[in-house]
Amino acid sequence: MSQVLTRPPGDPEALFTAAAKFGRLAADTSRTKDAVQQGVETALRTWQSPRAATFAQAAGDMSKRLDSTAHQFGIANQVVAQYAHALAGAQAAIDQYARQHAGLERELHGVARSAADDPGTEMRLQRLSQRQGQIEQQAGAVQTDLRTAATRAAVALDAGTEVRVKGGASMSADDILRYITAAWSWIHPLYKTFKDWTDPNLGLMSLGQGVAQTGAALDALNNWRAAADAELLLRQTRNLEEAKAVAVATIHGARDYRALKAWMEAQEVVASVADDTRRATEAARSARTAFLDSVKLTSKFAKACAVVGVVSGAWDVVDPPHEGWRGAGDRVMGGVAVVAGGAQLLAMAGLLTLGPVGAGIVAGALIVTAAWTVGNLIWDHREQIGDALETAGRWVGDQAGKAVEGVKNVGSKIASGIKGLFG
């Protein structure tokens, strides 16, 4: 039988089931976003402090991400369902063509056997053969249409992947995991820029260096071949600079964080736009003065408050519950927990039982949570965090290869990798 008459592989019913699950996920994600948002509004009803603004910002970002995730699951629902329809239709059509083709084949054999001396036989054989050729052409068109539908489905899904991981559509799922794992190591050198912020002027100098890094990242984005990596670096750098600004404001008890933010923005212009340097420099000087004016003399009280909230996280950094590489992992995750403003430490211990793949995924996941509270906490634990991040740089580097090596089935690895995360 001709190749074009072979039934296309696949299970449309299972595809419809999977599509329906994606649809439910879209609805569930939207509902979850609304529920979290309601809790955030409750928490912010009476909360008055600079940290509340950071909290609101982080919650807003999370809300946007959940919207985006719900949207993407909705797209997956439609794409998979459409492909299921195309596959079911193609299979039915090919089955029908195959039956017709087989019937003609039988007829051909019958005609050839029965009346070799009949003058009309050759003409009948030709007609039957032509009909078979037409059926093969039609079946070929169906197979082509199905391949086109598959390409469209893959392109639509890749467009969604592209949103999440720039360049992801050309990457394997393993590569995406490697990317997420490796992304953590970008943060490591950035933390090294922290300086002694006892003096507000030194804190501002440190931020200035960080802003220059942002400019360097911007250059990298414009010039570097690996634009996706540069973009990630830039985003992380900006998040961290923002977080460090919050740290400086918190440590020195600044009344008005906006002045510091204005200074940072002006510095960024200084670093990146040569033509506006004079105007930006004047704006930066003015904003810096405004910030220094807003610093309270009683800043020691702010530092004392910040210590209390993160003692438990810091303890896991210096005294991890496991030995060996798992102990190193504890220090990493303990450090992350401190940086993340107290992410669930029990959950961190739980995820370390999952092996490198799960840990790698979660390390990537924590990047999302890390930036927004780092400012409140980094100062009081800078030594421990420095040690933990030294470990993190090596550990994550080691585990990135293992994570990819260990992946046989990405979907199920993610499913098992997240087991126990929420302790």
Added chain:
Amino acid sequence: MSYQGGDPGVLEQGATEIERPARELEPMSKAAASSGDGAAGASGNPQVAEALKRFTAAWGGELLADGVAGVTLARAAREQAQQLRAGSGDRAAG
């Protein structure tokens, strides 16, 4: 300053309201992974299967990240409530 104002009871309530749905993101990311697996296996087409795996790796991870983010937000609100209680205790003792 980080802990200058707020009602601890309201903050605790907010933390609980945030944490409950945030924890639901874990089974949802598992469901995303299994849906991706199911669809990839059933597609019968390697191009679609690979795209589904990439999609699941990216968006399953995103759900997971937001689960962690939500739990962290709840933790932050709870810490704020605790600090406010501790602060009011200190003032009463003083």
